[in-house]
Structure formats: structure tokens, C-alpha cells
Amino acid sequence: MIEARGLSKRFQDKKRGEIRAVDNVSFICQPGKIYGLLGANGAGKTTTLRMLATILEPTDGTALVCGHDVVEQPEKVRSSVGFLSTATALYRRLTAQEFVEYFGRLNGLDEATLKKRVDDIFDRLDMNGFRDRRCDKLSTGMMQKTSIARTLVHDPQVMIFDEPTNGLDIMTARTITAFIRECRNLGKTVIFSTHIMSEVEKLCDTIGIIQSGKLLVEGSLAQLRDKYAEQDLEEIFVKVVTPHFVAEEAN
Amino acid sequence: MSLRNVGIVYRKELTEALRDRRTVISTILVPLLLFPVLSVGFGSLAVALVGKAKEEVPEVMLRGGEDSPAVVDGLKKLDKIKIVPETPGWKDQIINKEIRAAVEIPSGFQADVAQQKSGTVKIFNYQGEMKSEFATDKIEAYLKEYRDKVVKERLAAKNLAETVLKPFEVARENVAPPEKVSGAAFGGIIGYMVILLCMTGAMYPAMDLTAGEKERGTMETILSSPISRMHLVLGKFFLILTAALGTAALSVLSMGVSFSVLGHYTSQSAGGRAAAAEFLLKLGPKTVISVFLMALPVAVLFSATLMTIALFAKTYKEAQSYLTPMTFVVIFPAIAAMLPGVELTPKLSLIPILNVSLLCKELVTGTYHWNYIAIIFSSTCVYAAFALFLAIKMFQRESVLFRS
Numbered sequence: 001m002i003e004a005r006g007l008s009k010r011f012q013d014k015k016r017g018e019i020r021a022v023d024n025v026s027f028i029c030q031p032g033k034i035y036g037l038l039g040a041n042g043a044g045k046t047t048t049l050r051m052l053a054t055i056l057e058p059t060d061g062t063a064l065v066c067g068h069d070v071v072e073q074p075e076k077v078r079s080s081v082g083f084l085s086t087a088t089a090l091y092r093r094l095t096a097q098e099f100v101e102y103f104g105r106l107n108g109l110d111e112a113t114l115k116k117r118v119d120d121i122f123d124r125l126d127m128n129g130f131r132d133r134r135c136d137k138l139s140t141g142m143m144q145k146t147s148i149a150r151t152l153v154h155d156p157q158v159m160i161f162d163e164p165t166n167g168l169d170i171m172t173a174r175t176i177t178a179f180i181r182e183c184r185n186l187g188k189t190v191i192f193s194t195h196i197m198s199e200v201e202k203l204c205d206t207i208g209i210i211q212s213g214k215l216l217v218e219g220s221l222a223q224l225r226d227k228y229a230e231q232d233l234e235e236i237f238v239k240v241v242t243p244h245f246v247a248e249e250a251n
Numbered sequence: 252m253s254l255r256n257v258g259i260v261y262r263k264e265l266t267e268a269l270r271d272r273r274t275v276i277s278t279i280l281v282p283l284l285l286f287p288v289l290s291v292g293f294g295s296l297a298v299a300l301v302g303k304a305k306e307e308v309p310e311v312m313l314r315g316g317e318d319s320p321a322v323v324d325g326l327k328k329l330d331k332i333k334i335v336p337e338t339p340g341w342k343d344q345i346i347n348k349e350i351r352a353a354v355e356i357p358s359g360f361q362a363d364v365a366q367q368k369s370g371t372v373k374i375f376n377y378q379g380e381m382k383s384e385f386a387t388d389k390i391e392a393y394l395k396e397y398r399d400k401v402v403k404e405r406l407a408a409k410n411l412a413e414t415v416l417k418p419f420e421v422a423r424e425n426v427a428p429p430e431k432v433s434g435a436a437f438g439g440i441i442g443y444m445v446i447l448l449c450m451t452g453a454m455y456p457a458m459d460l461t462a463g464e465k466e467r468g469t470m471e472t473i474l475s476s477p478i479s480r481m482h483l484v485l486g487k488f489f490l491i492l493t494a495a496l497g498t499a500a501l502s503v504l505s506m507g508v509s510f511s512v513l514g515h516y517t518s519q520s521a522g523g524r525a526a527a528a529e530f531l532l533k534l535g536p537k538t539v540i541s542v543f544l545m546a547l548p549v550a551v552l553f554s555a556t557l558m559t560i561a562l563f564a565k566t567y568k569e570a571q572s573y574l575t576p577m578t579f580v581v582i583f584p585a586i587a588a589m590l591p592g593v594e595l596t597p598k599l600s601l602i603p604i605l606n607v608s609l610l611c612k613e614l615v616t617g618t619y620h621w622n623y624i625a626i627i628f629s630s631t632c633v634y635a636a637f638a639l640f641l642a643i644k645m646f647q648r649e650s651v652l653f654r655s
Contacts, residue, residue, distance in 0.1 A: 055475055056649055056653070057649065075478075078476060079477040087468050087471045088471050088472040088475060089468030089469045089472060090472070091263070091469055092467065093266070093270040093271060094267060098266070102263050105259045106259055106260075107476065108477070150472070
């Protein structure tokens with residue numbers, strides 16, 4: 001489970017002064033459910049997810065991931081999390097197998113467990129054809145599979161996806177969305193950020209709309225449709241975000 | 252602290268480094284090939300050129316001397332000198348290196364000498380031109396010998412002992428063993444090369460493992476793993492240190508082998524032996540080990556400093572622009588140590604890089620000032636520890652890791 005409690009992140013910018021990238025965000029993601037964080041570019045999605053993955057430290061507030069505090073126990077949190085984004089690249093000079101094994105070892109797996117785990121994942125994701133190929137020689141689809149294998153190697157209970165399909169072709173994107181569904185079916189807690197409405201509609205059990213670092217609204221797709229009297233998620237999103245966007249522009 | 256995690260990161264970085272052409276070139280190939288090419292190449296070229304110049308029979312033009320047959324005969328009998336008759340434009344011939352020198356014997360020289368009148372024999376040469384200087388030396392030596400012979404004859408005629416004119420001799424005698432002599436002459440360059448190669452060895456991995464990782468997008472990947480940032484930075488640091496020490500070790504090894512091969516090669520000829528005594532540096536295993544031990548804290552200092560600076564950069568190119576000026580910061584004190592007369596003092600022994608450079612100069616001559624060694628080793632260790640501490644701190648700063 002993930003429980004964000006008043007998560008906030010402020011940055012100092014030389015020109016713009018203090019920037020509130022994430023402002024007092026609280027939400028709960030349940031095991032076996034997918035939480036979708038929907039927002040425009042610069043809304044605060046990536047910063048929120050980076051704080052959950054303990055890559056960034058919150059300025060205020062905290063979050064519990066599998067019962068571990070992101071501020072107090074960041075290493076335990078990272079052991080329980082699989083983090084995937086288009087920014088999490090591969091080590092080009094390692095083979096696909098070496099890459100996955102490296103992260104398995106960093107997660108504390110012993111060699112026997114690691115070998116079994118890697119063999120299972122490579123079978124499951126149909127990666128045996130390129131397991132000894134260097135990452136810089138892999139196709140985009142193979143790279144994504146290798147990244148997925150990296151997030152799975154330590155069998156985490158929480159999966160965090162930051163715009164995982166951004167810039168990918170349709171077939172590779174489908175591999176990712178299928179993987180996200182599979183994680184839910186395995187009972188993992190899944191949170192993912194996107195600005196692609198169709199992905200949210202297809203995948204998410206709960207949707208949170210974020211703008212200017214603030215979580216403006218959250219609920220299931222049906223609840224949002226009822227609340228805003230709109231069927232189309234894009235229209236709902238525009239209705240939620242526009243007043244804040246206008247106020248932000250005025251400022 | 253988990254050494255296991257540090258080891259995991261180190262092994263992975265080592266695997267990647269050994270598969271990277273640029274790292275292999277800068278860390279292994281450059282130090283292995285640089286010294287043989289520089290020292291054996293230039294050294295043997297110098298030895299060969301000097302030897303060849305000494306063995307060449309230079310042409311020396313004779314001006315005058317028609318009425319001084321004894322002097323002229325003596326000149327003509329000189330070994331490895333060819334006396335040629337006077338032709339017009341002899342000065343230009345010397346400048347154009349057609350002849351190496353000219354000797355002018357004044358009219359009535361021999362008769363004047365016999366009558367105990369003073370005269371001047373002039374030697375015209377091309378100052379600074381090696382072959383012209385060699386020819387001049389030979390002519391001058393002969394004329395001085397001739398003059399001494401005349402003096403001896405005059406003294407004998409008056410029944411005076413030679414000691415009347417030369418009451419005592421002044422003699423120089425070198426007591427320093429050959430390795431100290433060559434070390435004093437060329438020792439400075441050893442410290443300079445080791446320090447510079449330590450730096451170049453560390454530079455590429457330092458950029459690749461920090462700014463390169465940011466640029467390739469793997470920084471976020473590794474930061475999402477459970478490894479602590481301290482373990483991560485230590486794993487990376489040890490790889491950079493390995494590269495720096497590897498480069499230094501290979502360069503010292505390559506330097507030792509190069510000099511011994513060159514020494515063996517040049518000892519084949521007499522001219523080569525003489526030239527080799529002047530140009531070759533003799534390095535014993537004790538010296539090599541001492542220099543390497545002193546290079547250890549310097550390598551730690553460089554590795555941590557370069558990593559900290561490179562981490563600040565967003566891209567590999569930006570890191571290059573930060574680190575290239577660092578080369579000059581390092582070269583300056585290393586060169587300063589090579590200047591004649593610059594020697595270790597308590598104050599200088601606290602200045603990083605310069606101190607090790609000066610110490611290497613001493614070590615190469617076989618001199619071990621243990622108090623200076625202790626000060627320099629410990630002060631460099633303190634600087635290195637501070638640089639490493641700074642690197643660990645920088646790795647924990649989000650503003651550095653995610654600088655945009």
C-alpha cells in the first residue's frame with residue numbers, strides 16, 4: 001500500500017524564486033488496484049512519484065510505502081518498490097542479463113535465488129533470445145522488456161510507473177500496459193502517471209488529477225463522470241484543471 | 252557500511268569500463284605506449300643523434316698557416332677531422348653547415364712562437380650547432396695541447412719544473428652513484444609524469460560515471476535501487492581510483508622497462524654508452540615502489556576531486572569543459588617542482604601536488620627524507636579524505652544530481 005501524507009516539494013529557482021512543485025498532496029493506493037496520476041506536463045506527477053520512490057526527499061509531509069516511511073527508511077522503501085519510467089535507462093555496455101542481475105544483487109538477492117528469479121522472468125517475458133546481447137544493441141521493445149525485468153527482479157509489492165509509455169510506439173506501449181495490468185492481477189499496489197487519457201480510462205481503478213503541484217480531485221472514473229456530468233475523461237480533465245490553469249496564468 | 256554493495260557497484264563499473272574503448276585507451280594504452288614512444292623514441296633518437304654527431308668526421312677549413320708547417324701537420328694528423336683548403340665564402344659555408352668550422356693561423360705564427368712572441372689562433376664556428384661545437388672542441392683541444400707542449404719545452408730549456416707554472420692541480424670527483432646523478436638531472440620529470448598520468452587516468456572514468464550516467468539516463472535507474480548513495484559513490488570512486496592507479500602503475504612500469512631496454516640497446520656502442528650515461532635515468536625497484544606509494548594519496552585526491560566536479564555537470568561535454576582547466580591546475584605545480592633550485596621545505600611540503608612532485612624528485616635520486624615523507628603522505632591523505640567526503644556529500648544533493 002502507498003499512503004501519501006501532505007507530500008510537498010519546493011525547489012529554489014534563481015529566476016523564479018521558490019517553486020512549489022508538489023503542494024500538500026495526500027492519497028492512498030491500495031494493493032491490487034491501479035492509481036492513475038493524471039496531469040499536464042509540469043503538473044508535479046514526476047516529482048510526486050520520485051518522492052514515493054525516495055529518489056527525491058519531500059520538503060514537507062511524508063509517505064508510507066509498504067509501511068516504510070520514505071523520509072526515515074528510504075532504503076527499505078526502495079527494496080519494496082519497482083520504479084519504471086522512460087527516464088530510467090539501461091546500462092548500455094552490460095548485457096540484458098547482467099543488467100537485471102546487477103539490480104537483483106543490489107536488492108540483496110543471493111546468487112541461487114537471483115539465478116532462479118532471472119530465469120523465471122526471462123522465460124515469462126520471452127527475453128531468452130537476447131539475454132546475452134548488450135543493451136546498446138537492443139531494440140526499443142527489448143529495452144522496455146529489460147527495464148520491466150529490472151523492476152521485477154526483487155519481486156516488489158509496489159510498482160511505480162512514471163509516464164512509462166511516453167514516446168514509445170504502439171506495440172511497445174501495449175507491452176507496458178499489459179505489464180501494468182499483470183501487476184494489478186498479482187495483487188501489487190500500482191501507481192502510474194500519465195497525460196494520456198485513454199490509458200487512464202483503460203487501466204485505472206482510481207484517478208487523481210494533479211495541476212500546479214496540487215491534487216485537485218480523485219475518484220474512480222464512474223465517480224468523476226457523475227461529479228462533472230461528462231462521459232469523456234478529457235472533458236472532465238479540462239473542467240477540473242481550467243480554473244487553476246487560468247489563475248496560474250494570471251499570476 | 253556494506254562492503255558487499257560497494258563491491259557490487261565496483262564490479263559492474265569495472266565490467267563497463269573494460270568494455271569502453273575510450274576508458275581502455277586512456278587508462279591502459281596511453282600509459283603503456285606513451286613512455287616507450289616518448290622515452291625510447293626520443294631517448295634513442297637523442298642518443299643516436301649525439302653518437303652519430305660525435306662519430307662524424309667534420310670538415311674544418313684551414314686559413315693561413317703556410318709558414319707554420321708543424322701546427323698544420325699536427326692539425327692534419329688529428330683523428331676524425333678533415334682539414335680542407337681555404338675557399339671563398341667560408342663563413343657562409345659554416346652557416347650553411349657545408350663545413351663545421353674554420354681555423355685561422357696568423358702569418359708567421361710558428362716563428363713568433365719560437366721567438367716567444369704572443370699570437371692568436373682563431374676558431375670560427377656556428378655556436379650552438381652540435382656538430383660545429385664538436386669540431387671546435389677537437390681543434391681547441393689540439394691547440395691547447397700544442398701550447399702546453401711549447402710551455403713544457405720552454406720550462407725545460409730553462410731547467411724549470413712544470414710546477415713553476417702549475418703549483419697545484421684542481422680536480423673534481425663525483426661521489427654520487429650513477430642513479431643519483433641521472434636522478435638529479437631527470438628526477439623531476441618522473442613525479443610530473445606520474446602525477447599527470449594519474450590525473451588523465453582518472454579523468455575519463457570520473458566523467459563517464461557521473462555526468463555520463465546523468466546524460467544516458469541511468470542515474471535515475473540506479474537511484475531507484477535500494478543501494479545507499481554512500482555505497483554507490485564509494486563503488487564509483489574505487490573504480491576511478493583503480494583507473495588512476497592503473498594508469499600510474501602502468502606508466503611507471505612502462506617507464507622502467509623503456510629505460511632498461513634503452514640502456515641495453517645503447518650499451519652496444521661506445522658512443523651510445525657515453526651518451527646514455529648523460530641521458531638515461533636509472534630506476535631501481537625500490538624507487539619505483541616508493542614513487543608509486545606516494546602516488547597513492549594523490550590518486551585518491553584526484554579521483555574524489557574529479558568525480559565531485561564531474562558530478563556537477565549535466566552532460567559529458569559540460570564535464571569536459573570543467574575538467575580540462577583542472578589539467579592546468581595540476582600541471583602548474585608539477586612543472587614548478589621541475590624548476591632548478593626548487594627543493595622541499597616544510598612550507599612546500601604542505602602544498603598538494605607540488606609536494607609529491609618534489610618528493611618524487613628526491614626519491615628518484617635515492618634520497619629518503621622520512622620527516623618530509625611523513626608530512627607529505629599524511630597531508631595528502633587529509634586532502635584526499637576531504638575530497639572524498641565532499642564527493643559523498645555532493646552525491647546526496649538533489650540540486651546536483653537533478654540539476655536542470
